[in-house]
Amino acid sequence: NAGVTQTPKFRVLKTGQSMTLLCAQDMNHEYMYWYRQDPGMGLRLIHYSVGEGTTAKGEVPDGYNVSRLKKQNFLLGLESAAPSQTSVYFCASSYSTGRQEQYFGPGTRLTVT
Amino acid sequence: EDQVTQSPEALRLQEGESSSLNCSYTVSGLRGLFWYRQDPGKGPEFLFTLYSAGEEKEKERLKATLTKKESFLHITAPKPEDSATYLCAVQPSTSGTYKYIFGTGTRLKVLA
Numbered sequence: 001n002a003g004v005t006q007t008p009k010f011r012v013l014k015t016g017q018s019m020t021l022l023c024a025q026d027m028n029h030e031y032m033y034w035y036r037q038d039p040g041m042g043l044r045l046i047h048y049s050v051g052e053g054t055t056a057k058g059e060v061p062d063g064y065n066v067s068r069l070k071k072q073n074f075l076l077g078l079e080s081a082a083p084s085q086t087s088v089y090f091c092a093s094s095y096s097t098g099r100q101e102q103y104f105g106p107g108t109r110l111t112v113t
Numbered sequence: 114e115d116q117v118t119q120s121p122e123a124l125r126l127q128e129g130e131s132s133s134l135n136c137s138y139t140v141s142g143l144r145g146l147f148w149y150r151q152d153p154g155k156g157p158e159f160l161f162t163l164y165s166a167g168e169e170k171e172k173e174r175l176k177a178t179l180t181k182k183e184s185f186l187h188i189t190a191p192k193p194e195d196s197a198t199y200l201c202a203v204q205p206s207t208s209g210t211y212k213y214i215f216g217t218g219t220r221l222k223v224l225a
Contacts, residue, residue, distance in 0.1 A: 004156070031211055042117070042215035043157075043200075050211060090156050100210060101147055102202075104156035 002026050006091050006105035013081040013112045021076040021108050023091030029103070030096040032074040033058075034066060036087040037107075043090065049074055050096065081112045115140045117203050119216035126191055126223050134186040134219045136201030144206040146184050148177050151198045151218070160186075160199075191223045 004025045013019055025032065030051055035043040045058030047066040055066045063085060065077045074093075078085060088109050092102040116139045126132055138146065145164050149157035161170040163179040170177045174195065176187040186199055198218040205212060 033211070040217060042217050043202075043213075044215075045213075048211045050209075056211075092156075096210060099162070100145060100204065101159045101162050102157075102213065103159065104149075106156050107154070 004091055004093055004103050004105035006089075006108050008108060009106065010109050011111070013078075013110065015082060015112060017081050018077070018079050019081065019110075020078075021089055021091075021110075023074045023076070023105060024072055025074075025091075025093040025103070026072060027093060027103065028071070029093035030071075031094045032068065033092040033094075033102065034064070034074065034076045035090045035092065036060065037090060038087050046076065046089075078110075081110075083112045086110060086112045115203070115205050115208075115214050117201055117214050117216040119199075119201050119219050121219060122217070123220040124222070126188075126221070128192055128223055128225050129190050131187070131189045131191070133188070134199055134221070136184040136186070136216055137182060138184070138201075138203045138214075139182075140203055140205040140207075140214070142206035144204040144210070146179055147202045147204070147213070148184070148186055149200040149202065151200055153198075157200055188221070191221075193223045193225050196221055196223045 033048045034046040049068040052071040091105040094102045148160040151157045161177040200218045201216045202213045
C-alpha cells in the first residue's frame with residue numbers, strides 16, 4: 001500500500017498563477033482533507049470531502065477550490081495564487097466511522113513570489 | 114471555543130532522560146484524542162488514539178495517557194531517533210466526524 005501520495009512535492013508560483021495539487025489514497029477511506037501548515041500554527045483545514053462527489057469548506061477555504069470526482073482522489077486548486085498562500089499543504093484521509101485516525105501525505109511545499 | 118494547547122513548545126533531552134509532553138484541551142465533548150509524530154519535511158504519522166479518561170496506550174518508548182482535561186505523551190529512555198515534532202489533535206463529539214483541532218506541537222530533540 002502506498003497510503004496517501006501527493007504531487008508535486010515542491011512548487012514555486014508567481015502571484016496570479018494557478019495550479020492544482022493532487023492527492024491520492026489507496027486505503028478506501030471515505031473522508032479526505034486538505035490542510036495547510038504554517039510556522040507557529042496548528043494544521044488548519046482548508047476543505048474536506050465526506051465522499052465521492054461531495055466537498056465542503058473548512059476553516060480557511062478562501063482562495064482555494066477542490067474536487068473529488070473519484071473516491072481515491074482529492075484535488076486542491078489555487079485559481080490566482082497570492083503570497084499569503086505560501087505554505088506546506090498536506091492531504092489526509094480517514095474512515096468515516098470506527099477508527100478515525102487520519103493518514104497524511106508527505107506534503108507539498110508551495111512558495112508564491 | 115474548542116482549543117488544544119501543547120507544552121512545552123520545544124524540549125531538549127539527553128539520551129536516556131525520560132520526560133513528558135503535555136496536550137491540554139477544551140472541548141464540549143471528546144470523541145477522540147490523537148497523537149502524531151512529524152519528522153522534518155514529512156507528513157504527520159499516526160501514533161495513538163485515546164477515547165476516554167483513564168485510557169493508556171503504549172508503543173516502544175512512548176506511552177500516551179488521557180484525563181478529562183489533558184493528555185500526556187511519556188517518553189521513557191529516549192534515543193536520538195525519537196527526535197521529531199509531536200502533534201496532538203482532538204476530535205470534538207459535538208461536531209461532525211470530519212473535524213479535528215490540532216495543537217502547534219512540541220519539538221523534541223534528543224541528544225546522544
